[in-house]
Amino acid sequence: xxxxxxxxxxxLWALLVAMGRGNRTRRRWSVGALVAVVAAVTVTLxxxxxxxFAAMLDQVGAxxxxxxxxxxxAAVGVISGGTFGVSRSVLGGRDDDLLLGLPIRPRTxxxxxxxxxxxxxxxLMVLAVVPSGVVYGLHEPTHAWFWPGLLxxxxxxxxxxxxxxxxxxxxxxxxxxxxxGRAVANVAILLVTSGVxxxxxxxxxxxxxxxADDPAAFAHTVGRWAWGFGAVRDxxxxxxxxxxxxxxxxxxxxxxAVLWAVSAAYxxxxxxxxxxxxxxxxxxxxxxxxxRPHSPFVALLVREVHRFLSSTVYLVNNGFGxxxxxxxxxxxxxxxxxxxxxxxxxxxxxxxxxxxxxxVCLPVAMTCTTAPSISLEGxxxxxVRSAPVDPLVVLGAKVALNLLVVVPALLPISVVLAVRTDxxxxxxxxxxxxxxxxTLVVAETGLLTxxxxxxxxxxxxxxxxxxxxxxxxxxxxxxxxxxxxGVAGAGTASVAGxxxxxxAMLLAAAVLALAMFRILRSWxxxxxxxxx
Amino acid sequence: MLQISxxxxxxxxxxxxxxxxxxxxxxxxxxxxxxxxxxKSTTLRSVAGIxxxxxxxxxxxxxxxxxxxxAAKKVMAFLPDSPDLYDFMTGQDFLGFVADLFRIPGPExxxxxxxYAQAYGLEEELGDVIGSYSHGMKQKLALISAFxxxxxxxxxxxxxxxxxxxxAHTLKGHLRRLCDDGGSVLFSTHVLEVAQxxxxxxxxxxxxxxxxxxxxxxxxxxxxxxxxxxxxxESAR
Numbered sequence: 001x002x003x004x005x006x007x008x009x010x011x012l013w014a015l016l017v018a019m020g021r022g023n024r025t026r027r028r029w030s031v032g033a034l035v036a037v038v039a040a041v042t043v044t045l046x047x048x049x050x051x052x053f054a055a056m057l058d059q060v061g062a063x064x065x066x067x068x069x070x071x072x073x074a075a076v077g078v079i080s081g082g083t084f085g086v087s088r089s090v091l092g093g094r095d096d097d098l099l100l101g102l103p104i105r106p107r108t109x110x111x112x113x114x115x116x117x118x119x120x121x122x123x124l125m126v127l128a129v130v131p132s133g134v135v136y137g138l139h140e141p142t143h144a145w146f147w148p149g150l151l152x153x154x155x156x157x158x159x160x161x162x163x164x165x166x167x168x169x170x171x172x173x174x175x176x177x178x179x180x181g182r183a184v185a186n187v188a189i190l191l192v193t194s195g196v197x198x199x200x201x202x203x204x205x206x207x208x209x210x211x212a213d214d215p216a217a218f219a220h221t222v223g224r225w226a227w228g229f230g231a232v233r234d235x236x237x238x239x240x241x242x243x244x245x246x247x248x249x250x251x252x253x254x255x256x257a258v259l260w261a262v263s264a265a266y267x268x269x270x271x272x273x274x275x276x277x278x279x280x281x282x283x284x285x286x287x288x289x290x291x292r293p294h295s296p297f298v299a300l301l302v303r304e305v306h307r308f309l310s311s312t313v314y315l316v317n318n319g320f321g322x323x324x325x326x327x328x329x330x331x332x333x334x335x336x337x338x339x340x341x342x343x344x345x346x347x348x349x350x351x352x353x354x355x356x357x358x359x360v361c362l363p364v365a366m367t368c369t370t371a372p373s374i375s376l377e378g379x380x381x382x383x384v385r386s387a388p389v390d391p392l393v394v395l396g397a398k399v400a401l402n403l404l405v406v407v408p409a410l411l412p413i414s415v416v417l418a419v420r421t422d423x424x425x426x427x428x429x430x431x432x433x434x435x436x437x438x439t440l441v442v443a444e445t446g447l448l449t450x451x452x453x454x455x456x457x458x459x460x461x462x463x464x465x466x467x468x469x470x471x472x473x474x475x476x477x478x479x480x481x482x483x484x485x486g487v488a489g490a491g492t493a494s495v496a497g498x499x500x501x502x503x504a505m506l507l508a509a510a511v512l513a514l515a516m517f518r519i520l521r522s523w524x525x526x527x528x529x530x531x532x
Numbered sequence: 533m534l535q536i537s538x539x540x541x542x543x544x545x546x547x548x549x550x551x552x553x554x555x556x557x558x559x560x561x562x563x564x565x566x567x568x569x570x571x572k573s574t575t576l577r578s579v580a581g582i583x584x585x586x587x588x589x590x591x592x593x594x595x596x597x598x599x600x601x602x603a604a605k606k607v608m609a610f611l612p613d614s615p616d617l618y619d620f621m622t623g624q625d626f627l628g629f630v631a632d633l634f635r636i637p638g639p640e641x642x643x644x645x646x647x648y649a650q651a652y653g654l655e656e657e658l659g660d661v662i663g664s665y666s667h668g669m670k671q672k673l674a675l676i677s678a679f680x681x682x683x684x685x686x687x688x689x690x691x692x693x694x695x696x697x698x699x700a701h702t703l704k705g706h707l708r709r710l711c712d713d714g715g716s717v718l719f720s721t722h723v724l725e726v727a728q729x730x731x732x733x734x735x736x737x738x739x740x741x742x743x744x745x746x747x748x749x750x751x752x753x754x755x756x757x758x759x760x761x762x763x764x765x766e767s768a769r
Contacts, residue, residue, distance in 0.1 A: 182620070288624070288642045288645060288646055289642065291624070291628050291631075291638065291641065291642055291645075292638065293631065293632060293635075293636070293637060293638045293641070294632045295632065296632055296633050296635070298632070299628075299629050299632030299633060300633075302629075303618065303621070303629055306618075306620050306621060306625070307618070307620055310620035311620070378616070379616035380616045380617060380618060381582075382577075382580075382582055382610070382612050382615070382616075383617070383618075383630070384633070385580075385581070385582040386580050386581065386582055386605060386608070386609075386610040387605060387630070387633040387634065388601075388602045388603070388604075388605035388606040388633070388634065389602070389633055390602065529584060530584055532577065532582060532583040532584070
């Protein structure tokens with residue numbers, strides 16, 4: 001038992017400390033600060049949703065369903081947010097050789113790794129569920145067993161969510177081959193993931209509509225489909241023994257089953273991942289005559305593209321915005337401008353072209369390949385640092401990747417906007433220019449944050465892409481720049497019309513881009529040169 | 533070729549390299565010896581222009597590494613110990629990438645890659661992704677990427693780790709040939725027998741300070757390098 005607990009503690013600390021930076025003391029503080037920020041954001045979001053749901057459900061006397069909906073949302077959140085990280089931490093990490101060389105059973109290693117992930121998921125889910133318990137308590141009286149029941153139920157769901165994450169992570173690992181097929185597989189994973197998200201939109205919209213228009217129907221639907229999560233409510237409110245047994249089974253059984261499966265196949269799983277071997281007995285020989293020289297900038301850009309396409313978590317995390325843009329273009333062709341947008345476009349300061357630019361820039365704000373790009377250099381930074389290449393060229397290639405990923409996806413939607421809506425060709429061109437310039441702003445924002453908060457010793461890409469301070473701050477920064485553009489556009493459009501509004505957005509983006517370029521050219525290069 | 537003058541590197545309150553002065557003449561293989569944490573890697577990385585240093589100057593063929601890093605790096609090649617490479621690239625892609633960064637023309641790069649790949653027995657594996665390479669194969673690939681550039685100064689941190697005996701023998705031959713052509717090598721190693729047999733000059737560092745340097749025969753005298761090294765460690769306690 002002691003080895004399992006010791007390993008679990010180390011694994012959990014590894015998951016948390018990977019987010020921090022600096023020496024031991026500074027890293028503890030930065031991890032603490034980041035955990036505090038994540039906790040605050042989670043609790044705030046959960047509280048907002050909980051109060052909103054409860055207010056509507058109280059109308060039909062079904063406020064208890066907030067204890068069903070919030071645990072369900074929390075479970076979906078940890079599964080969707082944690083799967084790629086699980087694939088690196090549970091199914092393979094930099095400590096595999098060390099751990100497998102110890103006199104510890106693979107089952108103990110697997111248990112420690114899964115337990116660390118479960119602990120992390122439990123913390124997030126508790127933070128998400130507690131506000132719903134508070135909200136329920138404001139509407140209805142609670143018994144002494146309410147909080148223990150709610151927390152125990154949440155912990156059981158965290159175990160189940162962890163099991164689902166590990167299974168999904170295993171599937172991702174299975175279908176993401178090594179070598180040259182990896183890019184194709186990763187794009188396929190991105191499309192499948194995006195498809196699942198898009199497919200859930202009509203379902204969640206219908207539920208939201210039900211909640212707003214017919215809370216009784218909503219309560220009936222949720223009660224029918226979320227039976228597992230209903231056990232959390234039954235345990236917290238009624239202290240139901242049956243619910244407790246169900247949650248115990250829902251939590252322990254899948255977790256134990258997955259643990260048994262992972263333990264049984266742990267060494268082959270890790271070995272397969274570590275070896276990363278192409279088809280056995282076949283070596284793909286590429287004639288040297290096919291080698292063509294490129295400029296250092298092109299070589300660096302090609303490297304960035306290879307890295308982007310070969311990393312599942314990097315591609316999926318940053319490719320979703322691109323898929324949204326393409327899907328948006330397709331949707332506009334099929335269905336035209338939604339009535340709600342048309343109605344909003346009658347507001348002063350929000351003519352359709354400005355709204356369109358805002359809508360297009362939103363997924364752009366979500367697509368920041370530069371925010372983890374310095375960190376992704378990791379221990380390989382010495383390669384470009386020892387090369388006779390201006391650091392600005394290295395940084396420029398990272399910005400260029402962001403532009404290369406996003407700008408081609410802006411073309412279809414701009415064309416469709418010009419052709420399918422009233423904004424016309426000029427409007428379409430201006431929307432394209434605004435969005436392209438904003439892409440540059442987002443890219444530079446990400447690069448600056450990553451130069452401030454580089455993490456060169458992360459255990460995996462997933463930690464850097466999904467959990468780093470740089471990525472979080474870059475997202476906030478990009479949204480702030482988005483708001484600046486929106487204010488510039490709406491403010492100008494309200495007095496001068498749509499085209500001046502778009503030009504104001506373009507000017508605002510250009511000013512931001514130029515300002516950040518100047519910072520990158522001076523401070524950014526010095527910061528890059530300080531990275532050892 | 534390489535002139536290090538009063539090099540100092542501080543990590544916060546810790547002094548990793550302390551007022552180190554060392555010259556590596558053209559045509560010389562210089563062995564850089566020291567205990568773990570002595571400051572060898574820090575020195576090599578500072579010379580390579582990767583690690584900014586606190587004080588001192590480093591010039592490579594007359595180019596100041598701080599004032600004119602691009603010119604200095606053009607004539608240098610640096611390999612860290614256990615070099616991490618891009619797992620997502622094939623060996624050939626990586627060599628092409630490095631050749632692009634150093635602007636090596638097409639015909640020359642193809643010829644050099646073919647030559648060194650054959651020398652290190654890596655021809656068959658160049659088309660495979662680096663993620664599938666063993667540690668020794670990665671070391672060989674890194675060495676190919678270094679020699680391919682025809683550097684004037686070669687900086688190697690523990691280059692023999694992970695190499696099989698054939699590759700180690702090949703490496704020694706390449707190092708000697710590089711120096712015969714007027715280049716220089718500064719490499720760190722813990723394998724004292726190799727250092728004594730291969731190096732023209734030795735520099736022994738302890739706790740960031742250079743304790744002895746000079747021609748190998750002068751440093752070792754009638755003793756083995758191991759005896760000299762152990763004696764220095766003992767006397768410093």
